[in-house]
Amino acid sequence: MYEERASRLTGAVVWWRTLEDPVVWPVLPDGCMDLLWSEGRLLVAGPDTRAYVPGGPPARWAGVRFRPGAAPAYLGVPAHELRDRRVELADLWPAGAVRRLRARLEAAPDPAAALEEIALERAAEVDPPEAYLGRLVAALEAGRPVAAVADELGLGARQLHRRCQGAFGYGPKTLARILRMRRALALARAGVPFAETAARAGYADQAHLSRDVRELAGLTPSGYLAIGNASTPA
Incomplete structure (x- = not known):
């Protein structure tokens, strides 16, 4: 439980x-x-x-x-x-x-x-987390390109990558990919068909969605939905 x-x-x-x-x-x-x-x-x-x-x-x-x-x-x-x-x-x-x-x-x-x-x-x-981190996550969750987000934050690509490593454990592109997967699975759980989910979440197509979810989650989108969401802290 x-x-x-x-x-x-x-x-x-x-x-x-x-x-x-x-x-x-x-x-x-x-x-x-x-x-x-x-x-x-x-x-x-x-x-x-x-x-x-x-x-x-x-x-x-x-x-x-x-x-x-x-x-x-x-x-x-x-x-x-x-x-x-x-x-x-x-x-x-x-x-x-x-x-x-x-x-x-x-x-x-x-x-x-x-x-x-x-x-x-x-x-x-302790000192609170830096305020820009929340803006960064919100922008990536909304599907904004990493380069555009870096410009909006006034950070160079290397500087953003270094800061993301310290704050999130990986670079901004990996973070964006993870957030995109979670956005897609939320749409799928809400009943949005997979093809529409892929388009709305920013994937090239449904096959791209399936490959990405399988690599990150170890399951296909349909496999993830089949196990149910109520019992997992995903």
Whole structure:
């Protein structure tokens, strides 16, 4: 079972999940990073470039999914260092501090809410993410070309690529591709036919859509829809 809600931390999502059956749905790339808790462990999920399939025995999970580009400011580590990785928080923060946080979460009746409080406290202690990151994501989500977005932000191509590596874990073209896939899958889930979905999301044709989704999500668009969306934090 997977559930989520909007967080009090701007743009973030609080979620919780129990792996109760042998079928585990893939977590799709989204440009985000998560702070995770599970059975006494605190971890950070770095930005994914491909679908991630959780494994292991059934377990409780809770997480705070930061808005795209925001996590490095809160966690103190460039996103590209965690790309396609799940890392113990104790590898990033002082071990003593992490032990205290783990004890706090173990004692909490609602680990997801307690994890959100930890994220809010951390956000209050550090400088906020740079404001242009939100404009960048909004422009790419709207399908704006990367070169045009760089010009609008007053950044050169290399400068934009370097900043995206630090904030999102990959360059702006990869981020745009991931956001386009998610835009397409949202249209398909809403019942838009695949050919129309491809055109509206900015693909050359339906075959291009299918290839891109298969590479990023590990499934065809129809395969993704067939598994259902209610049980996955995609």
